[in-house]
Amino acid sequence: MKCLSVKAPIKTAEAIRQKIKAFLRDDLRTDKDVDFVYFPVQESIAEEMKDLWLVKRDFKKREINIEEGIKTSYDVIGDIAILPLDIEDEERALVLLGRKNINVLLKRSSPVEGEHRTRKLKYIGGEKRTETIHKEHGCFYKLDVEKTYFSPRLSTERSRVVKKMERGDFVIDMFAGIGPFSILAAKKGCRVLSLDNNTHAIRYLRENKSLNRVKNLDIVLGDSGKVLARGKNVADHVIMNLPFNSYKFLDTALRLAKENGRIYFYSIGRGEDLFGEQIREIEERIGSLDYMKRESSGPIRRTGTTSA
Ligand SMILES: C[S@@+](CC[C@H](N)C(=O)[O-])C[C@H]1O[C@@H](n2cnc3c(N)ncnc32)[C@H](O)[C@@H]1O
Known part of the structure; x- marks a missing residue:
């Protein structure tokens, strides 16, 4: 996967690694070529350390060798490591502690499921808790990994989306969760309206608002379809991160987006045909509603004309 990295000459690589330790990504493997070592790092390093050689590069996911025979990849959220569903020998994974x-150390015991997109987790070792604070792009997110949705894998996507926003833009985050898109946008100086129907997510989002000292953020607990039943042409950006169901809320988002506003529509298709079909259907609706242009994995942009 593509990730920001610190490019270090082989001779000074160890000294540089020590210096950037706090930003190293645990889930990706360090890479090298003849002259340089590439350390995969969190994006926030760019703001916090200025004298580094930063490059984007493809990295392989880290496979931890939890002793011979067992290989797995895992997520780290704050100080919690989450093992995948299919790992068999959980005891050996204790080395991660x-x-x-x-x-x-926890292990998934269900896929991400249900209306609130949460997963069941099994305790494997270490401290017995599911609450933590995760740091991403210089922001802090307090969350419960079992009661709320959060994926560190969307870090690059969040930064990509927020880079398209300008200070003062009005952003509606329709399915905000604990707020990783909302807080980052508010930090940039956007005015943000965040909604979610999970009481736990909204409680953490309120806490994250104070933790990150952002003011220009309104938070509403409720069903986005109902709460946003009124209003037209108001938002510069509408974020729809609810991949299995965002399609049902597309009319709401289209109504709320301004002329030239952007809608960040996420969907999951099984196989190219199904996904293609959904895109074609959206294009038809957008055309008939006088919206246009899609970028294949990017936002739908409302421009006021009808051809793609
Ligand atoms: C995939 S998560 C995304 C959360 C967040 N945007 C993120 O990137 O971490 C989708 C969120 O939408 C919320 N949700 C589901 N249906 C909803 C609805 N009808 N109205 C408001 N929120 C909803 C869930 O509770 C969940 O927190």
């Missing part, structure tokens, strides 16, 4: 940044 030896890592400086991991204090809790």
Whole structure:
């Protein structure tokens, strides 16, 4: 996967690694060529450390060798490591608790499911809790990994989306969760309206608002379809991160987006045909509603004309 990295000459690589330790990504493998070592790092390093050589590069996911025979990839949220559903020998994974940044070891016991997109987790070792604070792009997110949705894998996507926003833009985050798009946009100086129908997510989002000292953020608990039943041409950006169901809310988003506003529409298709079919259907609706242009994995942009 593509990730920001610190490019370090082989001779000074270890000294540089020590310096950037707090930003290293645990889930990707360090890479090298003849002259340089490439350390995969969190995007926030760009704001916090200025004298580094930063490049984007493809990295392989880290496969942890939890002793011979067991290989797996895992997510780290704050100081909690989450093992995938299919790992068999959980005891061997306890070695992960030896890592400086991991204090809790859990394992998925269900896929992400239900209206609130949460997953069931099984306790494996370390401290017995599911609450943590995760740092991303210089923001802090307090959350419960079992009661709310959060994926560190969307970090690059969040930064890509927020880069398209300008200070003062009005942003509606229709399915905000604990707020990783909303807080980042508010930090940039956008005015943000965030909604979610999970009481736990909204409680953490309120806490994250104070934790990150952002003011220009309104938070509403409720069904976005109902709460946003009124209003027209108001938003510069509408974020729709509810991949299995966002399609049902597209009319609401189209009504709320301004001329030239952007809608960030996420969907999951099984196989190219199904996804293509959904895109074609959206294009038909957008055309008939006088909206146009889609970028294949990007936002739908409302421009006021009808051809793509
Ligand atoms: C996939 S998560 C995305 C959360 C967040 N945007 C993020 O990137 O971490 C989708 C969120 O939408 C919320 N949700 C589901 N249906 C909803 C609805 N009808 N109205 C408001 N929120 C809803 C869920 O509770 C969940 O927090």
